[in-house]
């Protein structure tokens with residue numbers, strides 16, 4: 001894939017960094033992400049008085065100021081090194097630096113892709129249950145990842161059909177996605193989301209290997 005083929009919106013940053021240095025950087029930032037995520041949940045559930053709220057806001061503004069002394073602009077995009085490593089830590093589903101992303105943990109399996117997560121107060125839709133929009137994101141991401149692994153390139157969601165079977169209670173959940181059929185550039189992927197109540201949502205999606213990422217003979 002050449003730079004000329006990539007669309008203008010595709011932010012790509014090349015960095016001279018080794019795999020070891022990248023691992024160190026990840027170890028530095030992931031705890032911050034987890035703490036910000038925890039802060040969101042605590043802020044929702046907290047019942048402290050107005051003085052405590054004012055004090056907490058002071059500390060949060062101080063942290064914001066410290067982090068803001070050196071920032072990139074726009075989005076994180078896709079960072080790459082010359083060893084072929086790529087990391088998109090701003091990703092809304094799994095970005096290591098994105099506290100808005102749910103706490104998804106990918107677990108290796110032979111048949112497709114499995115993600116596990118424990119959804120807390122920040123993900124609530126119907127009282128006590130996971131918001132349907134988050135469910136869509138999880139099904140979409142797990143399916144996209146399954147297609148990506150099999151197609152070896154960036155696959156975009158073309159169509160995603162979701163059946164919400166029963167409410168998904170907050171707490172532990174598992175997503176399992178697998179490619180059902182494929183042609184050179186198109187993948188039909190199925191995905192389920194399950195809790196201790198069983199399967200709560202399922203989807204079927206068509207994922208398309210982006211035209212700009214196809215090898216010339218596949219176009």
Ligand SMILES: CCCCC/C=C\C/C=C\C/C=C\C/C=C\CCCC(=O)SCCNC(=O)CCNC(=O)[C@H](O)C(C)(C)COP(=O)(O)OP(=O)(O)OC[C@H]1O[C@@H](n2cnc3c(N)ncnc32)[C@H](O)[C@@H]1OP(=O)(O)O
Nearest residue numbers: 140141144145148154155156157158159186206208210211
């Ligand atoms: C998402 C990757 C971004 C790039 C990042 C780089 C690296 C990524 C690294 C790691 C990623 C890891 C995992 C990924 C995990 C999650 C992914 C999340 C996915 C998303 O959240 S992504 C955002 C929402 N998504 C969009 O923003 C799409 C906007 N849209 C378009 O960009 C185009 O519209 C596109 C590309 C869909 C098609 O355009 P195209 O020109 O490539 O298609 P083309 O005409 O060649 O068709 C080829 C065959 O697909 C069929 N086809 C075409 N369109 C279809 C559709 N909509 N539904 C069903 N089938 C469709 C045709 O019928 C034909 O089928 P057939 O071969 O059988 O004739």
